Amino acid sequence: MVLSRFWLVIFISSILFIVVALFSGNNYAIDYVLNGKKDDPILVSEKYLNDIPKFVKDSIEKAPEMTLVVNRDTLNSDTTYVFKNKTVKIYSGIQKSDGLLPTCKNSLLDLIIPLIAYLAFFCGIMELLIISGASEKLAKKLSPMFAKVFPSVPKNHESISYMTLNFAANFLGLDSAATPFGLKAMQSLQEINPDKDKASDAQIMFMCLHAAGLTLIPTSIIGYRAAENAANPADVMLPCVITSFIGTIAAFLIVGIRQKVNFKSAGLLAALMGVIGGIVGLLFYINSLDLIGKNHFTGNLSGLMLIAIIAFTLIFSFIHEKKFTAHATTIFDTFVDGAKNGLNTGVKIFPYVMGMLVAISLFRNSGLFEIISNGISFAFSNIGVAKDITDALPVAMLRPFSSGGSRGFMIDAMRNFGPDSFTGRLTCIFQCSAETTFYVIAVYFGSVNIKNTRYTLSTMLLVDLICVIAAIFVAGWFF
Known part of the structure; x- marks a missing residue:
């Protein structure tokens, strides 16, 4: 009984926290919770190419496959910009475990x-x-x-x-x-x-x-x-x-x-x-x-x-x-x-x-x-x-x-x-x-x-x- 209730508490509290974070703007998307894999980058924003800073836009256009990784650091999470289908997807941080x-x-x-x-x-x-x-x-x-x-x-x-x-x-x-x-x-x-x-x-x-x-x-x-x-x-x-x-x-x-x-x-x-x-x-x-x-x-x-x-x-x-x-x-x-x-x-x-x-x-x-x-x-x-x-x-x-x-x-x-x-x-x-x-x-x-x-x-x-x-x-x- 104790294990069952503890399992329910973990499940329900996590789901509520995910939903609240989504609607409060702390999370941009929740797909990673369902389908993401451990250590995958997390999508934090999506913008049109013209809406991002000009120096970033210029770098993306010159980058191979129009993908730019900012602040390459083996110890910290990088910010990655990916231009695809007329928008720029911005990733930052990594997923803690599989979805x-x-x-x-x-x-x-x-x-x-x-x-x-x-x-x-x-x-x-x-x-x-x-x-x-x-x-x-x-x-x-x-x-x-x-x-x-x-x-x-x-x-x-x-x-x-x-x-x-x-x-x-x-x-x-x-x-x-x-x-x-x-x-x-x-x-x-x-x-x-x-x-x-x-x-x-x-x-x-x-x-x-x-x-x-x-x-x-x-x-x-x-x-x-x-x-x-x-x-x-x-x-x-x-x-x-x-x-x-x-x-x-x-x-x-x-x-x-x-x-x-x-x-x-x-x-x-x-x-x-x-x-x-x-x-x-x-x-x-x-x-x-x-x-x-x-x-x-x-x-x-x-x-x-x-x-x-x-x-x-x-x-x-x-x-x-x-x-x-x-x-x-x-x-x-x-x-x-x-x-x-x-x-x-x-x-x-x-x-x-x-x-x-x-x-x-x-x-x-x-x-x-x-x-x-x-x-x-x-x-x-x-x-x-x-x-x-x-x-x-x-x-x-x-x-x-x-x-x-x-x-x-x-x-x-x-x-x-x-x-x-x-x-x-x-x-x-x-x-x-x-x-x-x-x-x-x-x-x-x-x-x-x-x-x-x-x-x-x-x-x-x-x-x-x-x-x-x-x-x-x-x-x-x-x-």
Whole structure:
């Protein structure tokens, strides 16, 4: 219900803002909101050739194809004059994101189709884990710990193994694998959900822990920093780990208090200390390496772990091939059946993803997001918050709505302020330490037709806020 109302508020407020801007003269046209593409120039005016300044008119007539670009600057928006059909169209500024119709198209072509491919492959792998008995063995080993965090999940339930694989993939920065494992976990938890329209306690806990995004190797962030010629692309790795860990602990405590989880459990404390010890030990090892060693280790660890999971699944399935025979199937046929389930899941979640992305597209292109963002930055600057922090806030604000949008702001900040500036580093930590909240909710709950998400959205947004605050303090501590 909360998500539905929030979606309506974004949609309706954006539409109203667009209409008011058009009739008040702030916008010349609104076609870009419907049909424009990201980074396209925005039409701001149209005049007859004789109505523009003479020096501009003369320049247009001499320019190739009668198109004039004024003040060519790689860092700022240009004003472009295009003479066509007896009028001069004047463009200035660029579009923040794709319009409504391109978003509908791209959500299918650029997002859902690749996601379906990942889902098909990893769901095939997961089907092998089920039939071979590997998931059952993993669930038995982890049941004592998961019983404390997810008391409503039966002992040795298959969802435990799926959640474990999802957390492990997130931990290693394997987004392509994390989503299929997470969707399988949600579907498995839905089977034991007594109210199929309402999110269960276990589903909410899983979603919030997943969204906190505990990451050990932020490979994509390191890659973007390397592309921007950072002196040490991996220098934000430890701050990213610390910030995402704080977010994970916050999510666990917030949801755990609401669900009355027993925090005094010796088993739970031992498991938590074990995870902390493992992370600290690995970070100390990485920190002991030189720059080339860090780049090599962090660049290969995630890939090796993914290959190890696939190899283990196939070898374990081969060793226990008799179980496949008992189910009147083969290893390959089982993989194909699992892949078909992944395909169906991808098709099922498409309307949820498209609906959320279209609302976010209108929100950004309407200019409403920019006004809110600038207002918050202005308010923070007036209470004494340093400018290098406020310059990074657009990434933090946009992250829950759009991964691509916040990534664009992050890259832009590194280019404008420098990848080794405080702002450049802080934007990287913001990008790494939170999840695309609205997209994740649409995908995961949409895959199991959950209509009432209860307190999931408010908790995830609160965790996002905690991650933002933690990122600022951690970045200040390190840099």
